[in-house]
Amino acid sequence: MFVPRPHLCNLLQRERRRLQLLCAPAGYGKTALLREYVRGARGRVVWMSLGGQSQSLASLCALLAGELGVAPDTRPDALIELTGLTSSRAGSLPQLTAFRCGSEPARDGSLPGDESSKVRLVFDDLPAEMPDDLNHWFDQLLSLYNPHLQVLVTCRQRPDWNLPRLMLAGELLELGARQLALRPDEFESLVSLIAPHTDTASRESLWHATGGWCAGVRLLPSALLGQYLERELLSRLSDEQQEVLFSLAHLSKASVELCEQLWEGQQGAQRFQSLLDSQAFMFPIDHQPGWFRLLPAVANALQGRLGGVALNRLRLRACRLLSVLGHVDDAVEQALSADQPEVAANYMERLWLSWILNERHLGQFMDWRERIDPQLLQSSPRLIYLCAKALLFSGRLDETEACLQRLGRFLPMPDPQRNQRLLANWQALYGNLHALRGNAEPARRHCHAALRDLTAQDWLSVLLCHCTLARIAMKTGELNEAQVLLEHSLELARRHGNREAEVLVNTDRVQLMMLQGQSGLAQSLLRTELAQLNVRRTQPYPLIGRLLFLQGEWLLQQGRLVEAEQVAQSGLLQVRDCCAPFVLNGYLLLSEIASRNDIPEKAHLLLYEAERRMHWAKIDRAFFQAPLAEQKARMLAREQGEDGDKPVRATAVTDYQDGLTPREVSVLRLLAEGMSVREVGSRLFISVNTVKTHAKNINVKLGACRRTQAINSAKAMGILA
Structure with a gap:
């Protein structure tokens, strides 16, 4: 099954560099992309399928000579000259037809237009290791200054050519796994082709396991991924490289320094670097220079290769080394995996209090809490405080209060200042805690x-x-x-x-x-934050999801439903494993969009899913009961033909309030009776400006643009009789 990649084809066409290098692990669609590209390109293409097999200078030149239609014993330097001449006079050699694309040649053999004399030499699946004389030959070929000649290469390991010189000269376009990975829309297209009935949760799981790896998307749901890796990855690695790779499948991250110490005296650093060079599915971790992780789908497929005593020994050693290198959270995970909860609790005390602010860590901490004996987590004030903070941010208010009460066992402290x-x-x-409860x-x-x-x-x-x-x-x-x-x-x-x-x-x-009412400033700040957070980030990041939900709300208020839905869906991908209450905002937003698009079944299903997720995360009902009820009332009003055009209640305040305050209800009730703003102020003994502020807040909370909409919405929700 083929998924078109027009944006990449356009990039290859737009960036006309002397060398276009596609370097990525197996299964990223390198060959398919080039075939798609040359089918739409004008000029002539010489396609060399090398299959990753070892080549000598003589063997490769013989292959090239055969494609060019010249004597197989043509000297390598003469082949370079011939290639240059051929590219200058593309129509002069009728034998150059190994792969012809574009429009039909004219009588003289040329193609019309500026592209008619273009010759593209494609070396598909270049071998990882090549002799020095062959590398030197490629350097000579690429040093030709000829605007009609272009070299395209696919490979799994960067060739040992003078790439820096080409880059400085602006003659190199290099695409790696990050650029070649499927985009979310392409991923959805592929899944719809191979398994159209895949549910949302399974799609999200597949997306995060594969990271847009095309072969993984197709093979992971089947039992063939292991066989694919055996053939396309493991068969190309030495026994020493495989040993390191099987170990890394059990670690959340790795670096040259970590591997050097893990395999002390066994050239661990060199083995790890060789895996990076071999494109063994090791990818950089966002904002952690020098650290890499194995693609989750590959890691899961390889984990069965190491077990028992050897695996436990690896975990304990990695636990100690990770803590020394400052990666305390990874040390905790390894200790728990090695069935050492006491060690894990000890490391947890060393976590910075601000660590939990990263909402991606919140779910990890809550998972640890389920796996560690409560007595261990109550052994120090710091651990209790950490647990209380995590529970609070997770919306589990009763448990937060119970946890805070345990601090009393450590009071008074010996030191008055402490x-x-x-x-x-x-x-x-x-x-x-009191604020979240509305007190x-x-x-x-x-x-x-x-x-x-x-x-x-x-x-x-x-x-x-x-x-x-x-x-x-x-x-x-x-x-x-x-x-x-x-x-x-x-x-x-x-x-x-x-x-x-x-x-x-x-x-x-x-x-x-x-x-x-500063909508423009709000949108500008959102754009700035999203642009900064999205830089070189490949893993889910809940903070981005939080911002995307706010942006989706803004778009919805502007009536841009299609964009709002796309943004909200992108936000849900970022919060897949997050257990914080704000996740509700994404479902409310999508439900409102479905309702406005007259798809009530989808709207109600989204609310059901939202409630299920809140229950699953054990989030206090104070966070979701009222917002869900308000959305249901809004949908009912729309289905009955009342105020069907009013916007969803802004998620701007859903994190810390569930409805109108008593004073806002009083203001709304008097406005509903037909009083003016000044009359309401006189009745309630507040200023006109305060009444206007209350009225603005009421509109935002009820998703209304006008006073009459707010009154009708409040009646539908039962706020006003």
Whole structure:
């Protein structure tokens, strides 16, 4: 089955470099792409299928001579000259027809237009190792300055040619696995061809296992992937390389330094580097220079090659080395895999408190919590605090409170200053807990009390308090106060160089801008953050998902349903393994889009899936019960023909509120009675500006553009009688 790659064909056509090099592991569609490209190209193509087999200078030149239609014993240097002449006068040698493309030749053998004299030499599946004289011959060929000659090469290992010189001269276009991997839309097309009934969860799992590896997409659902790897990968590796590869299948990451120590005295670094050079499906890890991971589909297929005592020994050694190299989370995982929970708990204490801010780590931490005896996790204040923070961010509020209460067993601390700091950090979490439950006043008290005693070392708790107070201020319409608090939080995150904290603060700032009616600024900030986070990132990243859901909401408010749906779907791919409450926003957004597109069954199915995911993640009902009920009411109103054009309730505030505040309900009720803004202010003893702020917040929360829409929506939801 063939999936067209027009964007890559266009790239090859647009970037007319002397050498176009496609270097990637087996199964990335290198040969298929070149065949697709040359079928649409004008000029002549000489196609050399080398099959990865060893070649000498004499054997390759004999093959080329045969394709050119000249004597097989033609000297190598004469072949280079002949190639240059042939490319200058493409029609002069009628034998050059091994692979003819494009329009028919004219009477003189040439092709019309600028491309008529173009000759493309294709060396398909170049061998990994070539003798020096053959490499020198290629360097001579590529040094020809002839605009009519182009060399295209597919290979699984970068050839030992003078590629830097070509790059500096602007004569090299190199495509690797990252560029050749299927894009999400191409992946969906391929899956629809080979298994059209594959459900969403299976598609997501297949996508993350293969990373767009074409052969993996086709073979992973079958039992043939192991055989494919045996033939296309393992048969090309030495026994020493295979030993390292089978071990790496059980590690989440590897580096030259780690492998040198893991196989001390056995040239571990050289073996690992040889695997990288051989394109053995080892890919760089985002934003971790020098670290690589084996493609998950390949790792899973190879894990059965190592087991028993040898595997356990590997895990324990890797556990110690990873911790020394600063990768404590990977050390914890290896300790648990080696059935050493005590060691894992010991390493967990060394995690930075800010580590959990990366929402991709949150699910990992919660998984560890399920695999470790609770007594071990209650053995120190730091472990209890870490667990409480993870539970809080995961939306498991009752468990958070129970966890926080266990800190009392360690109070008072022997050192008064440590005692004070522990209490302050405890109050910071309690403040956030109360805010999430909708208890604004206790939340304020705890946060302000915590801020009095928190030190510079507790910057993360200071930031948490500021953000909590800002969200409460947004909920009550005190937008100026919220802006000041968020600006303080942003500065704090930047001064400590914590990118995750900065992004999380900016999500609140986007929400504030939407409440302030600054839609353009909100979209500009979203674009900036997404552009920065998406740079060279290949693994799922929940923070990107959070931002994409906000962008989807913005697009929906602009009436751009198709774009909003695409963005929301992309967001769900980023949060596949995330267990945080904000994941609900993606499903609400997609449900609203389906409802507006008059697909009620799909809209209800998405809400069912959202509720299932909230239950599966054990998220407190306070986070999802009211938003789901509001969306169902909105859909019912649309199905009954009432206010079918109003937008979805903005996800800008769903993280910390479930509906209207009592004061907002009072304002809405008086407005529903027909009172003016000034009359409402007089009745409630508040200023006109405060009434307007409440009215704006009401519209955002109810997804309304006008007062009448807000009133009708509130009636449909049962907020107003």
